[in-house]
Amino acid sequence: MISNETLSAEGMRPSGRGRVLLIACGALAREILALKAANGWEHLDLTCLPANLHLWPEKITAAVEDAVRKHRDRYDDVFVVYADCGTGGQLFEKCKELGVEMVEGPHCYSFFEGNETFSAKAEDEFTAFYLTDFLVRQFDAFVWKPMGLDRYPELRNSYFAHYDRLIYQAQTDDPALDEKAREAAERLGLRYERRFTGYGDLETTLARI
C-alpha cells in the first residue's frame, strides 16, 4: 500500500485497469481501495490527487479539472470522489461543466457519517472538531504543523477556543487509531469522542457506479 506521506504530498497514479476512473482525494485512497477489494469492484480504477490540497482548498477545483481532462479519454467514464471540500460550490459547478459526477455533500466528515445524519446533527455538533482515519494517521502533517502548533503552541486557544470536543469518525475498528485520536484530543485540549461511521455514503455512492 502506498504510504500516507505519498498520498498527502503526491497522490496516486491510476493502474490503467478498469473502465471507470475514480479521481479522488488522497485522504480517501485507503478507504476506496478497501471498498473496491471488499466488493470486487474491478471496473473501477483509482487515481488520487495529493491530500494536502486541502490545505489550499482554492486549488482543488483546478486540480480536479486538470485530472479529468488528462485521463478521461482512456476511460468510459470518470467519477470525482470529492465533496465540496471548501470550494464554495466551485467544484460542483466545474464537474457539471465537465459532465462528470461527484460525491454529494459538504465534506468527508459529512459523507462518512451519511449526509442526512450529519446535517441533522449540525445544530448540536458545530462545536466539534472532526478527524477521520486518515486525519488521525496524519494529524501532525494536516493539523498540528499547518496550524503552527509545533512552533507556536500558544496559538492553540486562537484556533480551538470555541470547540468543545474532538469526534473521531472511525472508518475501521483499530485500537491504535483510537488511542492516537484520543491523544490528539488531549493535545488540542478537547473532550474526546469516538464514533464508528464505517464508509457511510462513500460506499453507497461508489456502489452505484
Place this chain on the structure above:
Amino acid sequence: MADEDDIILSELDDEELVLQMMDDLYDGLKEEIEEAVEILLERGWTPYDILTKALVAGMTIVGADFRDGILFVPEVLLAANAMKGGMAILKPLLVETGAPRMGKMVIGTVKGDIHDIGKNLVSMMMEGAGFEVVDLGINNPVENYIDTAEKEGADIIGMSALLTTTMPYMKVVIDALKEKGLRDKYLVLVGGAPLNEEFGKAIGADAYCRDAAVAVETAKHMIARRHNQMG
C-alpha cells in the same frame, strides 16, 4: 541581561523605531510592540499616528505577504496578537483624543459557525482604520445582526463564515433585511475562505472581501461614496 545584538528600542530615533515596530509586528513580538507604543507616546506621538503609521502600516505588510503566500495563518495570528497588544494601549487614548471616525460596523460569524480568526482580523483592521466595531462574536442568528445594527446606528454589517454549510446563512440575513425594509440602510460586507465574488453577488451583498485589507479598503471606499451621494 541583554545580548550584545539586542536592540534597545528606546535608543532608536522615531524613524528607526517605527521601522523596528514593523519588523517586530511581522515577527509577532507582542511585548516589543507594547514597549514601542509606550515609547512613542512618551515622545509625544498622538495615538492616531502610532496606530496608523506604525501598527496599521506594519499589519498591511503582513496582510500583503499573506496574500502572496509568503506568510501563513500562524504567522498572521502572531502578528495580529502583537498588534492587539499595541491596540489595547491605544484604544482608550484614541477615544480621549478624538481620532477621526470613519463609521460603525457590526460584525460576527454566522449561525452555526465558530471560526472567528478571519472575523477577528477584519475587526481589528477596521478599528485600526478608524471604524468603530461592534463585535458580535460567533454563531449569530439574524436578529443579532439586525437588532444590534439598528440599536447601534451602524453603517456596515459584516458577516463571516468558514464553512460551505454555513455560508448560505448570509443570504438569510440579507433577505431578512430586505423584508424589514432595511437593506439599503446598511452596507453588507461578506467574507470567509469558501466564499467568492460570485457568491457575494448572488446573495445580494454589497461586496465580498477576500481578506482584512480588502475589507478595510472596500468599507472606506463605500462609506465615502455613500457620504458623497448624500452630500
